[in-house]
Amino acid sequence: MYKLPKHEAEARLKKIQQIIVDTDAEACVITSSVNQYYLLGYIFDGYLYVMREGDPYLFVKRPTNIKGEGVKPVYKPELIPALLREMGVKPPKRVVLETDQLSYSAAVRLQAALEMPEVNNASGELRKARMVKSEYELEQMRESARAHAKVYETIPSLYRKGMTDLELQIEIERQMRLHGSVGIFRSFGENMDIFMGSMLAGDNAQAPSPYDYALGGAGVSPLLPIGANGSVLEPGTTLMVDMAGNYRPYMDDMTRTYVIEHAPDLAYKAHQVSIDIHKAIVEKFKVGTECSDLYIRAEEMARENGLAPYFMGTTQQAKFIGHGVGLEINEPPVLSPRSKEQLLPGMAFALEPKFVLPGIGAVGIENTYIVRENGLENITLFEEELIHL
Amino acid sequence: MYKLPKHEAEARLKKIQQIIVDTDAEACVITSSVNQYYLLGYIFDGYLYVMREGDPYLFVKRPTNIKGEGVKPVYKPELIPALLREMGVKPPKRVVLETDQLSYSAAVRLQAALEMPEVNNASGELRKARMVKSEYELEQMRESARAHAKVYETIPSLYRKGMTDLELQIEIERQMRLHGSVGIFRSFGENMDIFMGSMLAGDNAQAPSPYDYALGGAGVSPLLPIGANGSVLEPGTTLMVDMAGNYRPYMDDMTRTYVIEHAPDLAYKAHQVSIDIHKAIVEKFKVGTECSDLYIRAEEMARENGLAPYFMGTTQQAKFIGHGVGLEINEPPVLSPRSKEQLLPGMAFALEPKFVLPGIGAVGIENTYIVRENGLENITLFEEELIHL
Numbered sequence A, B: 001m002y003k004l005p006k007h008e009a010e011a012r013l014k015k016i017q018q019i020i021v022d023t024d025a026e027a028c029v030i031t032s033s034v035n036q037y038y039l040l041g042y043i044f045d046g047y048l049y050v051m052r053e054g055d056p057y058l059f060v061k062r063p064t065n066i067k068g069e070g071v072k073p074v075y076k077p078e079l080i081p082a083l084l085r086e087m088g089v090k091p092p093k094r095v096v097l098e099t100d101q102l103s104y105s106a107a108v109r110l111q112a113a114l115e116m117p118e119v120n121n122a123s124g125e126l127r128k129a130r131m132v133k134s135e136y137e138l139e140q141m142r143e144s145a146r147a148h149a150k151v152y153e154t155i156p157s158l159y160r161k162g163m164t165d166l167e168l169q170i171e172i173e174r175q176m177r178l179h180g181s182v183g184i185f186r187s188f189g190e191n192m193d194i195f196m197g198s199m200l201a202g203d204n205a206q207a208p209s210p211y212d213y214a215l216g217g218a219g220v221s222p223l224l225p226i227g228a229n230g231s232v233l234e235p236g237t238t239l240m241v242d243m244a245g246n247y248r249p250y251m252d253d254m255t256r257t258y259v260i261e262h263a264p265d266l267a268y269k270a271h272q273v274s275i276d277i278h279k280a281i282v283e284k285f286k287v288g289t290e291c292s293d294l295y296i297r298a299e300e301m302a303r304e305n306g307l308a309p310y311f312m313g314t315t316q317q318a319k320f321i322g323h324g325v326g327l328e329i330n331e332p333p334v335l336s337p338r339s340k341e342q343l344l345p346g347m348a349f350a351l352e353p354k355f356v357l358p359g360i361g362a363v364g365i366e367n368t369y370i371v372r373e374n375g376l377e378n379i380t381l382f383e384e385e386l387i388h389l
Helices: A004-022 A031-038 A076-086 A104-113 A125-130 A135-158 A165-178 A202-206 A265-284 A291-304 B006-022 B033-040 B077-084 B106-115 B124-130 B135-156 B165-178 B201-207 B265-284 B291-304
Strands: A028-030 A043-053 A057-064 A072-074 A095-097 A197-202 A239-245 A256-259 A323-324 A331-334 A348-350 A353-356 A361-364 A367-374 A375-378 B027-030 B045-051 B057-062 B071-073 B095-098 B196-199 B238-245 B256-259 B322-324 B333-336 B346-353 B354-357 B360-366 B368-373 B375-380
Touching: A004 A028, A004 A031, A004 A043, A004 A125, A028 A031, A043 A256, A057 A076, A072 B077, A076 A104, A095 A104, A095 B238, A104 B106, A125 A135, A125 A165, A125 A331, A125 B095, A135 A165, A135 A239, A165 A197, A165 A239, A197 A202, A197 A361, A202 A239, A202 A361, A239 A361, A256 A361, A265 A348, A265 A353, A265 A361, A265 A375, B006 B027, B006 B033, B006 B045, B006 B124, B027 B033, B045 B077, B057 B077, B077 B106, B095 B106, B124 B333, B135 B165, B135 B238, B135 B368, B165 B196, B165 B238, B196 B201, B196 B346, B196 B360, B201 B360, B238 B360, B256 B360, B265 B291, B265 B346, B265 B354, B265 B360, B265 B375
Parallel strands: A028 A095, A057 A072, B027 B095, B057 B071
Antiparallel strands: A028 A043, A043 A057, A197 A239, A239 A256, A323 A331, A323 A348, A348 A367, A353 A361, A367 A375, B027 B045, B045 B057, B196 B238, B238 B256, B322 B333, B322 B346, B346 B368, B354 B360, B368 B375
């Protein structure tokens, strides 16, 4: 039933079963690809039915080739109660669902099919269950980060004078795919559309977007207003490269900044402050630190250096400087001014203090760190200074 | 307020307002990117509030730079009733939402915010409103199809002996981007993940997938089990190329089949049956034909030619031979055995009778047709025979 190492599958199942106990439920029905993959190591169209004890049941619409005990073909959710009874399981009184991901229509249909008096949400708990990672998961993130670094290494050789941001992005996308990027970029929530990542050249870094990313960019399509806008890479401006780190199911996140020929002093100064924020946070880090502490420290350093107006954007400023990373690019915790979430061993997060400088562009770096007993492990090992093209 | 030609914006608004009347509602709140774009020509994070008459209101979370009468910043939906009252609008008694797209959590929050006794769904009606296209919309689809054809034209020059399906796909992806593909592939529903389209080489065409596409393929990641699986393109097999036609907001859909060096006679025979099905359907077409008629005709011709076991898959057979196309790749109507939907002028649909031949691969073609008073207009003009690599 599982396509994961046995101890991984067991540990993950236990976490979900604990959520079922904690939410006073008898079962949890998992329908999102990410959480199906988390539990099983693969995905299907259907209902992954987890109980307080024992292996889950799989009620499968597609594909037709999943076999095993507890795997039952269904073409609609209304068949589930009878199948449960056949297997000697009393239809449950209380089930938790992923109602942050399921559409209203699908959730209500599932509620009726399972004869539930109410709909209960486990989305948040399931996301929290994925927050602390195992060595198996973290090693995938390190592998992803190594491929990511190899791709960024090719950027100077891909650049040609007079190129647009989009032309360079297309060559980087090709390198990403050749280095194993799966292409699609998994995220949580309704305002996270993007294609393979973000390239922000010059003043396009100031363009606000509808999405919940740290920075924006106008994009090239009115249906996807984010990132590169087709502007020529001009000498004296910067190019911020924040392309996806999706080389494994578990991802990393890394931003580096390139300078087109030369840049004003302010670019170097602000970029150094971003690096210094990373250094200060790594140096002072203790297990149990609250996320808000990291935000406050970064914001303080931006202010002390006179960079507050440029911190995390200009016309639209993001109110976070980092976020958890894993199977999705925006996992908990969020490094925001009010998050009391503690950073604990096994968590992985991206830290991205960035500045947007009018007339120049965005500067700063983003690294992905793993929280370890003795401090932070940087897995995104790549030149941090401004890189000249 | 609109970034569309005036007559387009007016006609689209009227269609939505008719839905509000038909569903006995006072307003419709649009939250999906696709329907926001349909009405406005751009998207935002927030609530597009359409009433039976007059211009809509925009309650905008992000971006911060949308200006105009009726545009109000909000950071949460609970602020909407007070803002409506300020503008002299009585808070509505009945509002329709897009509950096939909105998450359960978001829909319930919106329901409470607007003090609605129940949640009512307009997703299906809104999709139907987009079914009949204007000349403005159809022209974008023709433009997309022309770019699509130019990309397919490059394929023989991209091919190298011994390549894998994925290696060739990566080069095609690059050509797509250079020809204006926006990258992401807009679709409706919860089982439609894919990255830039599908390449099926040899027996990988038989691998069933969890997704609602015509054919499957094992994919290269357990988190995205669809399409190319990294197998070498072997002489004597076929390669079916069904990459996205997303060169404009309005898309086309086109499949062509390539032969690696040579292929058994059965490949030529079955491919010709696919072409003949297209011809038969185009010849017999009359405005008002029901979708099921097209399916039945195609299935009949597959049977008459002894190809029923290979029709639309082997281990898992799709129960449709085509679908509407527009802002999303899977718009209504569906060409399925029981669809009584009539094909009317201004509709656009993809027709994809395909065969999967064990030991050889998938064959057949997919064209996109526009329904016109006097018949079908094929917009995907490109070599239809098997193309040799």
